[in-house]
Amino acid sequence: MSIVITGAASGIGRAVAELAARPGAELVLADRDAARLDETAELVRARGARALPLVVDLATPEAADEIVAAAAEEYGAIAAVVSNAGLIVGAPLAEMSADSFDLSFAVNARATWLLGRAAYPLLKRSRGALVATASMAATHPTPGTGAYSASKAAVVMLVKQMALEWGPDGIRCNTVSPGPTLSGMTKDVFADLESFEQRANREAREAHIPLRRVGTAEDVARAVLFLAGDDARHITGVDLMVDGGLSTALMPAV
Numbered sequence: 001m002s003i004v005i006t007g008a009a010s011g012i013g014r015a016v017a018e019l020a021a022r023p024g025a026e027l028v029l030a031d032r033d034a035a036r037l038d039e040t041a042e043l044v045r046a047r048g049a050r051a052l053p054l055v056v057d058l059a060t061p062e063a064a065d066e067i068v069a070a071a072a073e074e075y076g077a078i079a080a081v082v083s084n085a086g087l088i089v090g091a092p093l094a095e096m097s098a099d100s101f102d103l104s105f106a107v108n109a110r111a112t113w114l115l116g117r118a119a120y121p122l123l124k125r126s127r128g129a130l131v132a133t134a135s136m137a138a139t140h141p142t143p144g145t146g147a148y149s150a151s152k153a154a155v156v157m158l159v160k161q162m163a164l165e166w167g168p169d170g171i172r173c174n175t176v177s178p179g180p181t182l183s184g185m186t187k188d189v190f191a192d193l194e195s196f197e198q199r200a201n202r203e204a205r206e207a208h209i210p211l212r213r214v215g216t217a218e219d220v221a222r223a224v225l226f227l228a229g230d231d232a233r234h235i236t237g238v239d240l241m242v243d244g245g246l247s248t249a250l251m252p253a254v
């Protein structure tokens with residue numbers, strides 16, 4: 001039975017694909033970045049798993065149906081959906097355009113609902129799971145990311161709603177909420193330790209994180225696969241913070 005992973009070309013989505021890849025595993029890898037998606041497919045196949053790469057734009061409402069139809073045709077069944085593709089359209093609310101707002105909600109929030117809706121009959125048959133990548137931003141706003149934060153809050157609530165409505169069908173639905181994580185999304189912010197500015201950025205963040213490091217994509221992927229699998233068989237409707245404790249750290253470190 002297959003696992004569908006969106007945003008599989010980079011960062012957390014690629015890490016989920018790599019961790020899930022073992023002989024016999026069947027993965028559906030969806031992203032809009034064709035070249036990097038092929039790289040993920042090669043990494044997965046090198047570990048003995050099957051990979052079906054799909055180039056889609058999740059800003060369009062048709063993408064979810066395309067992904068689920070392709071997964072059903074190739075593998076017949078879906079055990080888990082990982083709705084992970086996302087983007088930050090960064091702008092202060094006073095300056096942001098309506099198009100930027102709509103794009104944030106289309107990719108981050110609407111696509112998660114549409115993917116869940118499209119996969120529902122197959123998840124019901126498999127008594128499967130949906131895991132979506134929300135964000136610490138869903139509960140902790142930061143300047144300049146208003147539409148992102150609001151769209152991630154929508155992801156958390158949509159998935160809780162799915163848990164409520166689809167629990168009687170045996171489908172579990174949960175979110176993970178990463179804190180600052182090394183990935184494509186943050187590569188220009190704090191990944192490059194050769195850059196003085198990025199290094200300072202990273203140290204400033206790490207000083208506030210109780211575990212004193214920013215997360216890796218694999219840190220988040222482990223939580224995603226825990227929630228997607230049978231070890232979490234009685235867990236549904238939760239938002240799991242994967243943030244090194246940052247969301248509990250109201251007071252600056254001394």
Ligand code: NAD
Nearest residue numbers: 007010011012032057058059085086135180181183184185
């Ligand atoms: P990333 O940029 O490395 O990966 C995101 C992937 O989503 C990319 O491969 C990108 O091509 C794909 N994508 C974006 N828009 C798409 C679209 N319209 N159609 C298809 N694919 C699209 O970043 P990441 O950190 O791995 O992001 C994964 C998820 O984690 C996102 O939902 C993000 O909001 C969330 N997140 C990341 C952090 C962080 O610090 N990196 C923190 C909290 C939450």
